Amino acid sequence: MSKAMIGYILSIAALLVAIWLGVSVGSVKVPISTLWDTGADAIASNIVWKIRMPRVVLAGLVGASLAIAGAAFQGLLKNPLADPYTLGVSSGASVGAVTTLFFGISVPFLGIFTLPVFSMIGALVTMFLVISFAKLVDRAMKMETIILTGIIFSSFLGSVISLMIALTGEELRQIISWLLGSVSMRGWSFVQMAIPFVLIGTLLLWLNRRELNAMLFGEERAQHLGVNVKKRKMMILIGGSMLTGTAVAVSGTIGFVGLVVPHMTRLLFGSDNRHVLPLSFINGAALLIICDLVSRTIIAPTELPIGVITAFIGAPVFAFIFFRQRKKGGI
Amino acid sequence: MLKVEKLSGGYDRQLIVKNVTFQVEKGEMLGILGPNGSGKSTLLKVISGILHKESGDVLIDGKLLTTYSSKELAKKMAVLPQLHSHAFSHTVRDTIALGRYPHQSGLFSSWSDEDEAAVVGAMKQMGIEKYEHHMLDLLSGGEQQRVFVAQALAQQAPILLLDEPTNHLDIAHQKQLLDTIKTQANENAMTIISIFHDINLASLYCDRLLLMDQGEVKVIGEPHEVVMKEKIETVYKARISTNPHPERPKPQITILPDIKERCEEKLITIENFQVTDELVVFQAEHQLKTWSSAVINAGTGWYRTFVNRRVDAFYNIDNAQTEMQQFLTNRGYSETETVGMMTAVYTKDAVIKQYDGDFGSVIIMVTAGVGNAVDVAKAYEVEALPAIGTINTWIIINGELAEEAFIQAVITATEAKTKALAYEQVKDPRTGTIATGTSTDSVLVAATQQGAYIPYAGPITEVGKKIGLGVYECTVEAIQTYKKAKGWE
Numbered sequence: 001m002s003k004a005m006i007g008y009i010l011s012i013a014a015l016l017v018a019i020w021l022g023v024s025v026g027s028v029k030v031p032i033s034t035l036w037d038t039g040a041d042a043i044a045s046n047i048v049w050k051i052r053m054p055r056v057v058l059a060g061l062v063g064a065s066l067a068i069a070g071a072a073f074q075g076l077l078k079n080p081l082a083d084p085y086t087l088g089v090s091s092g093a094s095v096g097a098v099t100t101l102f103f104g105i106s107v108p109f110l111g112i113f114t115l116p117v118f119s120m121i122g123a124l125v126t127m128f129l130v131i132s133f134a135k136l137v138d139r140a141m142k143m144e145t146i147i148l149t150g151i152i153f154s155s156f157l158g159s160v161i162s163l164m165i166a167l168t169g170e171e172l173r174q175i176i177s178w179l180l181g182s183v184s185m186r187g188w189s190f191v192q193m194a195i196p197f198v199l200i201g202t203l204l205l206w207l208n209r210r211e212l213n214a215m216l217f218g219e220e221r222a223q224h225l226g227v228n229v230k231k232r233k234m235m236i237l238i239g240g241s242m243l244t245g246t247a248v249a250v251s252g253t254i255g256f257v258g259l260v261v262p263h264m265t266r267l268l269f270g271s272d273n274r275h276v277l278p279l280s281f282i283n284g285a286a287l288l289i290i291c292d293l294v295s296r297t298i299i300a301p302t303e304l305p306i307g308v309i310t311a312f313i314g315a316p317v318f319a320f321i322f323f324r325q326r327k328k329g330g331i
Numbered sequence: 332m333l334k335v336e337k338l339s340g341g342y343d344r345q346l347i348v349k350n351v352t353f354q355v356e357k358g359e360m361l362g363i364l365g366p367n368g369s370g371k372s373t374l375l376k377v378i379s380g381i382l383h384k385e386s387g388d389v390l391i392d393g394k395l396l397t398t399y400s401s402k403e404l405a406k407k408m409a410v411l412p413q414l415h416s417h418a419f420s421h422t423v424r425d426t427i428a429l430g431r432y433p434h435q436s437g438l439f440s441s442w443s444d445e446d447e448a449a450v451v452g453a454m455k456q457m458g459i460e461k462y463e464h465h466m467l468d469l470l471s472g473g474e475q476q477r478v479f480v481a482q483a484l485a486q487q488a489p490i491l492l493l494d495e496p497t498n499h500l501d502i503a504h505q506k507q508l509l510d511t512i513k514t515q516a517n518e519n520a521m522t523i524i525s526i527f528h529d530i531n532l533a534s535l536y537c538d539r540l541l542l543m544d545q546g547e548v549k550v551i552g553e554p555h556e557v558v559m560k561e562k563i564e565t566v567y568k569a570r571i572s573t574n575p576h577p578e579r580p581k582p583q584i585t586i587l588p589d590i591k592e593r594c595e596e597k598l599i600t601i602e603n604f605q606v607t608d609e610l611v612v613f614q615a616e617h618q619l620k621t622w623s624s625a626v627i628n629a630g631t632g633w634y635r636t637f638v639n640r641r642v643d644a645f646y647n648i649d650n651a652q653t654e655m656q657q658f659l660t661n662r663g664y665s666e667t668e669t670v671g672m673m674t675a676v677y678t679k680d681a682v683i684k685q686y687d688g689d690f691g692s693v694i695i696m697v698t699a700g701v702g703n704a705v706d707v708a709k710a711y712e713v714e715a716l717p718a719i720g721t722i723n724t725w726i727i728i729n730g731e732l733a734e735e736a737f738i739q740a741v742i743t744a745t746e747a748k749t750k751a752l753a754y755e756q757v758k759d760p761r762t763g764t765i766a767t768g769t770s771t772d773s774v775l776v777a778a779t780q781q782g783a784y785i786p787y788a789g790p791i792t793e794v795g796k797k798i799g800l801g802v803y804e805c806t807v808e809a810i811q812t813y814k815k816a817k818g819w820e
Contacts, residue, residue, distance in 0.1 A: 074419075075419075080419065210429075210432060210435070213425070213429060214429050214432055216419055216421070217426075217429070220376075220381050220412060221412060223379075223380070223401065224379060224381075224405065224409070224410035224412070225429055225430065225432045225433065225482075225486070226401050226402040226403075226404065226405025226406070226432050226433030226486075227401060227432065228400070228401040228402075229401075266419060270422075271419035271420055271421060272421070272425055
């Protein structure tokens with residue numbers, strides 16, 4: 001059996017376990033069978049279907065989106081430290097989302113999708129700005145240059161958000177907790193809001209899995225190999241921004257998922273993007289479901305923001321990758 | 332077939348390649364030469380569509396490059412760039428398999444037998460099958476280079492653009508790679524354009540060369556039309572000399588260093604000679620440029636010890652070279668610094684004389700045995716009989732001799748020797764005519780290559796006069812001594 005095959009089996013198993021734990025563990029223990037047992041206790045059924053399940057699904061979608069977007073950004077920029085958070089794309093999406101809330105923007109034909117769409121636009125614009133600026137600074141776009149640019153944009157956009165919050169006074173205080181990242185009390189409507197974009201974004205990236213493999217050897221090399229680099233790059237940037245924007249719109253900024261998951265996936269199952277992308281998707285879902293579980297149980301009844309947990313795992317991993325890359329003398 | 336017409340292009344604001352025109356046919360290999368920064372890589376990038384062209388056209392099989400889609404183009408043309416980077420570790424096989432990208436289509440794009448055959452074939456050609464499942468970043472620079480060449484070969488495009496393909500490779504792999512590529516060009520009628528740093532490799536392998544200078548074509552043509560001393564020196568701003576390849580009709584170059592050597596006088600005198608019962612030995616502090624027909628280290632070279640060894644009449648000549656080498660080694664003479672000759676006459680009878688002139692000086696050494704004297708003009712009339720008797724002549728000069736001066740020195744010396752034989756009435760015993768030499772004569776011309784420059788050494792020049800006089804006098808004296816020893820007089 002190939003390494004990738006083992007990867008799929010293990011990852012799907014892990015996801016199922018994560019879902020099982022996510023549904024059954026909490027302040028009230030509920031058996032997983034409630035999901036299919038029609039004769040189950042009405043309260044338990046309510047907890048599972050109205051509270052836990054949408055939360056698990058949403059966490060899964062957000063985790064999957066961030067992880068696959070991270071994997072794609074890393075491939076595109078040939079930068080193992082790239083992810084929606086470190087690139088500042090999450091911050092851009094936040095600005096998009098906060099702006100929507102701040103001005104009470106509602107585009108009629110977009111309906112409930114107004115928020116994710118503005119988030120995506122924020123993400124995409126930021127992505128382009130970060131890449132252009134990094135290219136301006138250093139044509140070779142070294143790893144550190146991109147990450148530093150991401151930090152600059154993150155800080156700037158963060159202060160824009162703070163300014164908007166300060167200007168609104170009381171009403172948007174809730175935004176602060178949202179900004180730290182959470183998937184609690186969102187309900188099925190948020191899942192609905194996210195699903196179409198997650199699907200389209202994922203498809204866009206998956207269609208470029210082989211092109212991403214070629215681009216790992218540089219854009220010039222990819223072009224020599226027959227990749228229409230301009231078009232493919234655009235597809236990947238749009239797909240990645242779509243996923244990031246959606247994740248931010250429904251859950252706020254949750255960092256490092258897009259960094260940790262693809263890295264672990266590569267370490268365990270190899271760096272062929274034909275498998276890294278789908279496996280990151282599955283593992284991202286599992287990881288965020290588990291992180292959410294931890295965040296709501298570790299100091300229960302208080303809930304920790306989920307971003308705290310992911311950062312707790314992610315920052316050391318970030319440090320580790322950075323260390324290893326520098327040791328290797330690479331990029 | 333690839334055609335480039337009045338192509339200009341480069342980076343955003345800077346025009347680097349200017350008005351380049353050339354054409355490469357199927358089965359042809361074109362080498363691009365030029366100093367650093369002359370625009371070689373940029374030209375390749377403009378041709379392959381990576382950098383934008385300002386004006387001019389690139390045509391592939393008569394169609395404009397821009398009319399091809401990315402994949403179609405990659406099916407027509409494979410490119411091997413100079414620098415490789417890769418962020419994540421790939422296996423060798425996966426890397427080479429990427430070369431099949433343009434041949435795959437569809438959503439799931441299955442891996443065909445043809446794809447597999449191309450990848451396996453490319454690995455075999457580059458001799459990297461054993462690394463198939465290795466991680467690329469764990470391989471050495473040379474091994475990685477071969478992987479990327481294999482990737483380009485797996486693309487199976489009829490046109491191949493290479494930017495210094497022999498980078499990082501040792502000579503065995505340079506040869507293997509270029510042999511492979513050249514074979515591809517010949518057998519599969521591939522069109523190959525390759526940038527070279529190494530002028531000698533380019534000359535050896537390419538059918539035609541294009542020499543670039545400051546973004547423009549300085550000259551394009553066959554290697555002998557491009558690899559010329561003046562052209563290479565002007566473009567590269569380095570002193571070189573050209574010489575023929577020993578096996579192929581291709582010019583090669585040699586760099587002439589401009590190092591200020593400590594100005595030691597390398598003057599040689601008659602004191603450098605030593606004569607024993609067995610040997611006449613000349614030993615100098617420094618190597619002399621030598622041209623000889625000796626037994627050991629004949630031809631041209633730099634040597635500092637010359638040995639003329641006496642062997643007796645029963646010496647087994649069949650194995651002379653090996654035996655002589657062994658003999659010299661046993662006596663402590665360096666294999667790579669010694670020229671060795673043999674003679675049957677007593678070494679004590681060697682005539683050694685010094686002749687001084689304005690240019691410097693000439694030292695002549697002659698040992699002469701004429702028992703085997705031959706009239707070269709009548710030699711065709713008689714069966715050559717193995718007999719003992721040789722005239723060995725050494726001409727050692729303080730001065731800097733040109734190539735042609737070495738040859739003229741040999742002519743002059745030979746004429747003087749013949750004259751000496753005539754004066755001494757040495758006859759070819761078989762024909763009864765005056766002999767011109769013996770059947771096994773040897774000559775050695777050596778020069779310190781320091782001091783006065785001596786462009787010619789014919790009898791009209793001063794050095795030629797000294798050689799003529801010296802060889803004549805020494806040979807006459809040596810023959811007289813020989814005759815006395817033999818009791819002929």
